[in-house]
Amino acid sequence: MPSIVPVTAVIELAFDPIVTVGDWTVRLETIALAVVVLVCLVVAALVARRTPVDVTREPDAPGLEEGERNHLRADDLLFIAVAALPGAVAGGRLGYVLLHLDYYRANPQAVLDTSQGSLQLSLAVVGGLVTAAIVAGLLGTSVGRWMHTLVLPLLLGIAAGKAALVLGGSGQGLPFDGAWALAFAGPGPWGSLAPEIPSHPSQVYEALATAAVLLVLLALLAAGAFRRRTGAAFLLGLALWASVRALVALTWRDETVAGALAMDQLISIAIVAGSLVLLVLVTVVDRRRAVPGGRPAGPSGGAGRDMEWPDPATRPRF
Numbered sequence: 001m002p003s004i005v006p007v008t009a010v011i012e013l014a015f016d017p018i019v020t021v022g023d024w025t026v027r028l029e030t031i032a033l034a035v036v037v038l039v040c041l042v043v044a045a046l047v048a049r050r051t052p053v054d055v056t057r058e059p060d061a062p063g064l065e066e067g068e069r070n071h072l073r074a075d076d077l078l079f080i081a082v083a084a085l086p087g088a089v090a091g092g093r094l095g096y097v098l099l100h101l102d103y104y105r106a107n108p109q110a111v112l113d114t115s116q117g118s119l120q121l122s123l124a125v126v127g128g129l130v131t132a133a134i135v136a137g138l139l140g141t142s143v144g145r146w147m148h149t150l151v152l153p154l155l156l157g158i159a160a161g162k163a164a165l166v167l168g169g170s171g172q173g174l175p176f177d178g179a180w181a182l183a184f185a186g187p188g189p190w191g192s193l194a195p196e197i198p199s200h201p202s203q204v205y206e207a208l209a210t211a212a213v214l215l216v217l218l219a220l221l222a223a224g225a226f227r228r229r230t231g232a233a234f235l236l237g238l239a240l241w242a243s244v245r246a247l248v249a250l251t252w253r254d255e256t257v258a259g260a261l262a263m264d265q266l267i268s269i270a271i272v273a274g275s276l277v278l279l280v281l282v283t284v285v286d287r288r289r290a291v292p293g294g295r296p297a298g299p300s301g302g303a304g305r306d307m308e309w310p311d312p313a314t315r316p317r318f
Helices: 028-049 074-099 101-106 121-138 143-168 202-222 232-251 263-289
Strands: 003-007 010-014 018-021 024-027 181-185 256-258
Touching: 018 028, 024 028, 028 074, 028 143, 074 101, 074 121, 074 143, 074 263, 121 143, 121 232, 121 263, 143 202, 143 232, 202 232, 232 263, 256 263
Parallel strands: 010 181
Antiparallel strands: 003 010, 018 024
16 A cells, blocks of 8 residues: 655655556556546536537527537547647657757657657647647547637546656656655555655646646636637646746756756747647637627628528519
């Protein structure tokens, strides 16, 4: 059983991070991450059922096709989730290469060698978004609606996933002697170097910071923001998460590459900038499409009345 051993000004965790069942062994954090993925998919499906395709009608109203409802389809969610995987892997690998650029410059053949190295989180999120959006468009669904649907499950997954790293001793930050410094005792194996050295619990910091972003978005949604579900909530959530991630990275063990900034922080700053630019563009485009009263603009882009064509049978022959 896990035990917490109090040490002077340090929280020391001592437990076996490996679960053994017969001949099978698996890490606790792997089990936790699998549960997190399942929970996030369930939450995404529930949110999808409450997200209308036509925002002027209720989600349970009849859909465009017989037997369907006016909400996003759960089976489309599975296609989109699977489609996010290749983009997440490609983006995550690119991010990892950037983090260790000197090594991969010297060993370019290792870039595609999946047996070594790992993935970087923030570009994995961006890459997954790109490929998921492409497939959502091919399915004929609204990319903006799906972005709106997936922002809360995504933030939930990141927060819970970061917290799960504690079960494997991963994600430790710089050495720290504060009252909440975290250390791992026992043989492990642990996911951080020198786990016995009291350090910043950076994985916990990011979990809490991401949870705070999640709560901010929940409050905005509860207050009636983002009613048109254009994807603006996702872009704002992505920008806020990348911002807090850049702040938490101040406690990481990464080397700096530009002044006091590490490569991961530069990536986060780029994501913040890109997300805010897209947020402005999405907002401007949506406002141009909207007209007073929430009715769509006419063919000319103005707010004129819908064009009514006369019935040919009522027209005189000459």
